[in-house]
Amino acid sequence: MFKESKLMYALAAAVILFVIAQSVFFLVKAWKQGKKLGLSSQTMRGTVTSSVLFSIAPAVSVVATVIVLAKALGIVLPWIRLSVIGNITYETTAAEAALNVFNSSVSEPVQDPQQFAAIIWVMTVGCIFPLILLPIFLKSIQKKIGHAAATNAKLADVISAAAFIGLIAAFIARSIVGVGTKDNPADGAGTLSVLVLVVSVLLMVILTKLCDRFKLKWLENFTMPLSMIGAMGAAILLTRYLPPEMLIEWRY
Amino acid sequence: MKSYFDKVHTWGRISCITTICVLFLVPIVFCIHYNAWPPLQGVLKGLAAVMPLYWATAVAEVISYAPLLGAGGSYLSFVTGNIANLKLPCAISAIENAKVRPNTEEGEVVTTISIAASSLTTTVIIALGVLLFRPILPKITAPESVFAPAFQQIIPALFGAIGASYFIRHLKISVLPILAGALVLVFVPSMQIGVLIIITIVVSIGGAYLMYKKNWV
Numbered sequence: 001m002f003k004e005s006k007l008m009y010a011l012a013a014a015v016i017l018f019v020i021a022q023s024v025f026f027l028v029k030a031w032k033q034g035k036k037l038g039l040s041s042q043t044m045r046g047t048v049t050s051s052v053l054f055s056i057a058p059a060v061s062v063v064a065t066v067i068v069l070a071k072a073l074g075i076v077l078p079w080i081r082l083s084v085i086g087n088i089t090y091e092t093t094a095a096e097a098a099l100n101v102f103n104s105s106v107s108e109p110v111q112d113p114q115q116f117a118a119i120i121w122v123m124t125v126g127c128i129f130p131l132i133l134l135p136i137f138l139k140s141i142q143k144k145i146g147h148a149a150a151t152n153a154k155l156a157d158v159i160s161a162a163a164f165i166g167l168i169a170a171f172i173a174r175s176i177v178g179v180g181t182k183d184n185p186a187d188g189a190g191t192l193s194v195l196v197l198v199v200s201v202l203l204m205v206i207l208t209k210l211c212d213r214f215k216l217k218w219l220e221n222f223t224m225p226l227s228m229i230g231a232m233g234a235a236i237l238l239t240r241y242l243p244p245e246m247l248i249e250w251r252y
Numbered sequence: 253m254k255s256y257f258d259k260v261h262t263w264g265r266i267s268c269i270t271t272i273c274v275l276f277l278v279p280i281v282f283c284i285h286y287n288a289w290p291p292l293q294g295v296l297k298g299l300a301a302v303m304p305l306y307w308a309t310a311v312a313e314v315i316s317y318a319p320l321l322g323a324g325g326s327y328l329s330f331v332t333g334n335i336a337n338l339k340l341p342c343a344i345s346a347i348e349n350a351k352v353r354p355n356t357e358e359g360e361v362v363t364t365i366s367i368a369a370s371s372l373t374t375t376v377i378i379a380l381g382v383l384l385f386r387p388i389l390p391k392i393t394a395p396e397s398v399f400a401p402a403f404q405q406i407i408p409a410l411f412g413a414i415g416a417s418y419f420i421r422h423l424k425i426s427v428l429p430i431l432a433g434a435l436v437l438v439f440v441p442s443m444q445i446g447v448l449i450i451i452t453i454v455v456s457i458g459g460a461y462l463m464y465k466k467n468w469v
Binding site: 002007008011014015016018019020022023024025026027029030031033034037039043044046047048050051052054055056057058059060061062063064066075079080082083084085086094098100101102113114115116117118119120121122124125126127128129130131132133134135137138139141142145154155156157158159160161162163164165166167168169170171172173174175176177178179192193194196197198199200201202203204205208220223224227228229231232233235236238239240 | 256257259260261263264265267268269270271272274275276277278279281282283285286288289290291294295297298299301302303306307310311313314315316317318319320322323324326327328330331332333334336337338340341342344345346349350352353354355357358360361362364365366367368369370371372373374375376377378379381382398399401402403404405406407408409410411412413414415416417418419420421422425426429430432433434436437438441442448449451452453454455456457459460461463464469
């Protein structure tokens with residue numbers, strides 16, 4: 001079958017090796033620069049450890065998306081697309097939009113190589129725009145920020161914290177009042193999403209306080225992944241043991 | 253002598269351009285090998301459906317994420333994707349743990365290391381997941397699986413923890429953007445997350461600036 005042919009696997013291997021090489025290159029360069037700046041190896045190793053741990057659970061959810069799309073597109077194309085620029089929500093939408101043009105959908109396997117080729121083109125062209133914007137604009141965006149940061153350190157700290165908070169706020173707002181679809185009882189905001197949010201916040205606050213109180217340096221890198229995984233665990237328990245009439249979404 | 257930032261931009265630009273080439277290799281090689289060139293009209297129709305939104309989101313994402321990801325971090329993140337749900341929280345947590353300031357050279361180094369480590373982990377896990385767990389994964393992620401709720405609630409679980417790390421230190425700044433985001437969603441339920449992010453960031457920065465001027469923060 002063309003969707004999972006040797007050629008497709010070879011293309012996937014090429015793309016993935018390229019991505020790995022690029023990450024390793026930037027990692028080595030940043031590490032060397034960190035040494036020059038006097039960052040301790042302990043700090044940098046801690047950064048690697050916490051980032052690896054942090055990425056595992058979301059990465060598994062990406063694999064889940066690959067599997068979902070595999071039904072229509074075979075396993076290799078979603079794998080390539082989600083390893084490069086890919087994003088869970090976009091890729092699913094792009095595939096669905098492209099398939100709809102051919103009166104098909106992600107719930108049915110694609111049979112025609114021409115149709116499949118059209119989908120690859122749509123998914124590729126749809127996603128590459130950031131890679132055109134970055135080489136042109138990133139340097140000037142960063143320069144402006146660097147300049148502002150140099151002139152007023154306290155204000156720059158407040159503003160950059162505010163920018164992070166603004167971003168986080170959008171996702172939190174969505175977990176509180178976001179709209180789901182009618183046939184899925186768990187994709188919009190409701191008791192479950194709010195409780196999971198609360199558990200995650202509480203775990204993080206408790207773990208951070210514990211680290212401060214007892215000077216648990218080793219635990220600091222794990223507070224965020226632990227809170228996240230703990231809250232995901234809570235989602236499983238709540239779904240199982242809360243009476244179904246309490247598991248509601250506010251609106252859909 | 254070129255500064256570290258200048259060098260990062262040179263490497264980053266090269267990597268973006270090569271990535272574009274590698275990406276286009278996939279449809280081109282496929283079409284040549286199978287001699288299956290799709291009807292142009294079909295491709296254009298598909299693109300018309302997704303491109304306006306995606307390209308607009310790309311502009312929004314580059315503007316709002318790039319300052320937070322650092323230079324090297326931005327180049328890497330936009331190549332490997334999954335920014336909002338993976339690279340960004342990862343970088344924020346790394347900056348927190350290493351106790352460095354964003355937009356300094358130390359911050360730049362830490363975010364780059366963090367995002368590179370995250371990209372490698374993700375790429376390897378996706379590859380392993382695809383190759384090894386292919387037979388069992390549908391069972392884990394199936395809607396009726398015991399683990400399914402955990403994956404459905406990944407966003408509140410993720411952003412609750414990240415949010416908390418900020419609420420602990422910047423509670424005053426945090427209230428306004430969350431209220432604004434919630435209010436917008438109440439009235440415009442179908443608001444795209446990319447647009448919502450811009451609104452909450454503007455509200456958050458505006459509010460923080462006023463509070464700073466009034467010496468509240």
